Amino acid sequence: MHEFLDNLAVYREAIRQTLFIVSISVVAGGALGLVLGLVLYATRAGNLFANRAAFLIVNVLVNVVRPIPFVIFLTAIQPLMLHTIGTTIGTNAVTFALSLSAAFAISRIVEQNLLTVEPGVVEAARAAGARPISILLTVLIPEALGPLILGYTFIFVAVVDMSAQAGLFGGGGLGDFAITYGSQRYNWPIVYISVATIVVLVQAGQFLGSWLARRALRR
Amino acid sequence: MSVPAEPADARAEIHVRLERVGKTFPGRGRRAAPVVVLDDVSLEVRRGEVFGVIGSSGAGKSTLLRLINGLETPTSGRVYLGERELGALNERGRREARGDTGMIFQQFNLFRSRTVAGNVAYPLKVAGVGQPERDRRVARLLAFVGLLDRAHDHPERLSGGQKQRVGIARALATEPSLLLVDEATSALDPETTGEVLALLGQVNRELGVTIVIVSHELDVIRSLADRVAVLDVGRVVETGTVYDVFTRPRTTAAARLIGTDLRERPSPATLARLRSGPGGGRLVTVRVREGDGEGERAEERGGARPGLAHVFLAHQVAAEVVFGGIRELQGRPAGSLTFELSGADAAVDAALAALRADGVDVVEEPAGNA
Numbered sequence: 001m002h003e004f005l006d007n008l009a010v011y012r013e014a015i016r017q018t019l020f021i022v023s024i025s026v027v028a029g030g031a032l033g034l035v036l037g038l039v040l041y042a043t044r045a046g047n048l049f050a051n052r053a054a055f056l057i058v059n060v061l062v063n064v065v066r067p068i069p070f071v072i073f074l075t076a077i078q079p080l081m082l083h084t085i086g087t088t089i090g091t092n093a094v095t096f097a098l099s100l101s102a103a104f105a106i107s108r109i110v111e112q113n114l115l116t117v118e119p120g121v122v123e124a125a126r127a128a129g130a131r132p133i134s135i136l137l138t139v140l141i142p143e144a145l146g147p148l149i150l151g152y153t154f155i156f157v158a159v160v161d162m163s164a165q166a167g168l169f170g171g172g173g174l175g176d177f178a179i180t181y182g183s184q185r186y187n188w189p190i191v192y193i194s195v196a197t198i199v200v201l202v203q204a205g206q207f208l209g210s211w212l213a214r215r216a217l218r219r
Numbered sequence: 220m221s222v223p224a225e226p227a228d229a230r231a232e233i234h235v236r237l238e239r240v241g242k243t244f245p246g247r248g249r250r251a252a253p254v255v256v257l258d259d260v261s262l263e264v265r266r267g268e269v270f271g272v273i274g275s276s277g278a279g280k281s282t283l284l285r286l287i288n289g290l291e292t293p294t295s296g297r298v299y300l301g302e303r304e305l306g307a308l309n310e311r312g313r314r315e316a317r318g319d320t321g322m323i324f325q326q327f328n329l330f331r332s333r334t335v336a337g338n339v340a341y342p343l344k345v346a347g348v349g350q351p352e353r354d355r356r357v358a359r360l361l362a363f364v365g366l367l368d369r370a371h372d373h374p375e376r377l378s379g380g381q382k383q384r385v386g387i388a389r390a391l392a393t394e395p396s397l398l399l400v401d402e403a404t405s406a407l408d409p410e411t412t413g414e415v416l417a418l419l420g421q422v423n424r425e426l427g428v429t430i431v432i433v434s435h436e437l438d439v440i441r442s443l444a445d446r447v448a449v450l451d452v453g454r455v456v457e458t459g460t461v462y463d464v465f466t467r468p469r470t471t472a473a474a475r476l477i478g479t480d481l482r483e484r485p486s487p488a489t490l491a492r493l494r495s496g497p498g499g500g501r502l503v504t505v506r507v508r509e510g511d512g513e514g515e516r517a518e519e520r521g522g523a524r525p526g527l528a529h530v531f532l533a534h535q536v537a538a539e540v541v542f543g544g545i546r547e548l549q550g551r552p553a554g555s556l557t558f559e560l561s562g563a564d565a566a567v568d569a570a571l572a573a574l575r576a577d578g579v580d581v582v583e584e585p586a587g588n589a
């Protein structure tokens with residue numbers, strides 16, 4: 001246990017890194033995923049901005065990117081990272097890759113939840129003279145808000161999961177702490193403290209998400 | 220073919236005009252044939268009237284409404300709102316036109332994420348009406364539909380009839396001159412249907428809103444509409460006042476839709492029962508309709524009503540009412556009566572000939588083996 005206390009500063013830093021990676025990825029990836037999901041929904045045949053070509057391109061892109069395991073995805077986009085953020089290792093690099101990965105995952109969740117909104121509601125908004133873009137933002141998203149929050153909560157947990165691999169690329173975080181200070185030194189208390197910290201983090205996120213979704217659904 | 224079945228009254232202002240409108244949807248799937256939903260439809264709706272469109276499901280009724288508020292564009296022909304042709308407007312112009320056209324739906328289509336007041340306020344927000352004015356109008360509309368006390372509830376807490384009243388308030392929010400009603404009562408029970416229809420009647424009379432209502436329910440059209448168009452597989456087969464079309468459909472399609480409604484003839488079983496009675500006379504069914512029998516011979520009677528009793532009496536035929544009924548349609552009597560006529564065959568024939576000569580619709584029920 002004293003090894004843990006000796007490394008308390010490292011532990012704190014690991015928590016800070018994990019929180020940084022996860023929060024930026026959920027917010028940035030969430031925003032990009034929302035846009036992608038809206039494009040998928042809106043360009044679908046018969047919808048507000050029906051456009052076969054645009055739907056096909058985005059749809060194929062999402063289908064190709066989404067199933068790539070995160071570790072491989074992070075490796076594969078290294079040329080892109082060099083171009084955009086100038087590095088392929090470290091916390092920022094991992095956050096960048098994780099944001100992109102989360103965006104593709106969330107895009108499907110957004111699309112699916114928007115598709116469950118009754119088309120009649122869109123019809124009513126159109127009949128009231130609303131512009132398509134305003135219908136997307138002020139009708140469709142509010143109508144699907146409860147399920148959307150649950151979807152984002154789901155992605156938050158997945159992002160925490162993926163963030164544990166950050167250590168492989170020098171990104172730090174709790175996963176890295178558990179491996180380098182814990183299992184590699186046969187220091188099990190550090191492993192379990194890391195695990196417990198992640199469990200608490202996930203539980204807190206899940207609790208907040210469920211609470212917000214309940215409020216949105218008025219249940 | 221394209222000439223409207225009934226030339227519009229020159230004095231009445233035309234609010235909605237469809238001119239040889241066709242609408243074809245591409246078939247689903249690569250090899251599917253295109254689907255013709257509306258074919259060469261022409262009709263005129265006068266300002267301030269309730270215009271009904273009746274047809275069985277799949278006849279193109281909903282598409283017709285969506286063409287009027289520009290949510291669909293016709294494949295051929297033109298749609299006019301007053302003097303404006305919708306096809307000549309760009310998307311923005313059509314959106315603005317929708318501010319003057321409200322629409323209510325069979326499934327209500329309320330926003331679940333908004334309160335009752337929020338639903339009614341939505342079209343006002345879209346139209347850019349400021350908050351204080353919006354609140355005032357929402358309160359007035361909710362009072363009009365009798366739901367002021369439910370303003371802060373969400374729609375899921377309302378009954379079907381209440382939901383539709385919110386739908387009506389929302390459709391009226393921007394004070395449109397035209398209201399499109401798409402099967403608005405088909406999801407409601409009979410009692411609630413009556414309430415919603417009464418409210419729509421009030422909207423028409425008190426607010427002077429022109430209403431186009433499509434329905435497959437005869438009751439809805441009969442109780443609300445002034446004039447009606449009969450839509451049969453994408454074509455308007457008949458247009459006229461509800462009284463004329465319901466009491467004397469001129470086409471087989473219209474007769475098929477409406478025929479069973481007001482021209483009730485006894486079923487074969489009832490006929491057999493009637494024949495087994497003590498009378499033993501011939502059974503004829505006479506349509507009762509204001510204006511019938513006011514033909515050439517009406518002069519002789521000094522313009523009096525045909526007077527069935529008078530004709531039977533003059534031919535020494537005894538007539539007994541055995542079936543049928545007369546009710547009110549647009550404030551005028553309409554229905555049918557089945558008589559059992561007793562007398563010499565020649566006298567009965569002469570009486571029937573006299574009625575037919577007066578323009579009365581008479582059908583002799585076929586003699587069964589009963």
